[in-house]
Every structure is written in structure tokens, then in C-alpha cells.
Amino acid sequence: MSRYKGKPCYYCGNPAVGKEHVPAKQLFAAFECDSITVPGCATHNTDKTLIDQAFVSALLIPLNNGKGRYNLSDYVLKALSKAQPALEHTKKKVFSAAIIDTSNNPALKSLPLVSYTSLYLFDWMRQVTAGLIYDVIGEYDTSIDWNTSGSWSPSFIDSPTSRTYKAADLYEEFQLRSQFEQEILRGLKWFEGWSAKPRPYPKGIFRFQVHFEHREVLFRYRFYDQYSWYVAFQPSLQTLRKLWQKTLTHNLNL
């Protein structure tokens, strides 16, 4: 704990109160693996709150509801089984607090991978990315404004509390997103991301890749072998160099 206290927070640079797991350790509750950890301030050190579990549940609930529809690996089934009590708890405690909003429209249930969530999940993905960057450079890059970095998924849209979607519009929106991912994003040059040491994160639960586009960096996450999530940002040149070195070294040693 003391190793992190007082250091700049990985996300905002304020003094840290403790360590933050990147990504949240709740993702790996069913598995034996190590963690990437960074210093986090009171706001961005979410270990002690329900928030991390809520985000993990937000990813798991659609898979749990659609078990028969998805081709889920043994890893994911194991994670789902371990998370059952938490999923119930999250529904009661967090869904009612409107952090995550779900639709009751039965027509939407036949869509392949549809989940409503509030903007918080988009921030959560930014935080994971900020944590991984801190892990590489060992400090806080003040030139990155994480709050405005791009955060996008073909499977998640923001909450209908801020906008109401009709089922047909929603279907079209997800079709477009899927097309964009397959035709544009898939064609980019992706490098494998690194993992926790010595026991890595199970790849069937969490993995990521990195794409470099001039001064910009794009992270592509894969959760439970079902969801992709993208975060785009522009680091300082110094950070970019370190990130490039880390990624290159990792990929040469694969």
C-alpha cells in the first residue's frame, strides 16, 4: 500500500491513496492470475466500492441472459458461474441506483449483442487504458486528457435516459457499428498487448491490442471473447516512444 500512497494518480494526477488494479480484479475472480497495479486517488481507486463489480456485471449480464445464443468458452462459463451471486447483488444495489440502465423491450432481446449502459462504462474503459499507460511509463502523463479520449464499442451505446432509441433505429445503429469494425478497424495493424506477471490474465477473459497511427494510439480490448472496446488518445512523444518500445519488445518476444 505505502508503495503507492502519495504518488500521482494514474488517471488524474492527484495524490494516490492506494493501489488500483488494471483492469479491476473482479474480472478475474474465478481465476488464479496476477494483477497490473498502479497508484490511484480516492476517486479513481474503486477497489472499495461496488462500481468495479457493477461494470463487470454490465459485461456479464447480457452473456448470462443469452447463454444459449452465444458460443461461450469454458473460461467465460466459469466466470459467469463465479459471478452469479454478484450479478444478483448488482441488480439490486446498482441497477436501482441507475448506474446501469437496461431495457425491458423484448424485441431487443433477439439482437446479437445489445446492451444499454450509462456513460460510466465508457469512462471505465478510459480508466483501464490510463492504468495501462501508467504501467508502461511509471508516471502520470499530464499531456493526456483522459476525459475526452475516444471510447467506443460496437456492442454498447449510451443510456436511453439521455436519448431514447426505437428498436429499428437501434438495430440499424448496431449494424453500422459492426460494419465499421469489420471493414475499417479490423484492417488496421494491431500489436498484442502485454499482461500481468508472472501469471498472466486469462486471454479468454481479457486481452488487448495496440495500434499506432502517427501521433495517435488506439487500444482494442476484448472481454470474455465476446465484446470489443476501443479507446483512442494522443500521448506525449515521450510516452509514445515508451509505449512503442514496450509493445515492440513484447511482440518480438511472443
Ligand SMILES: [Zn+2]
Ligand atoms: Zn484520480
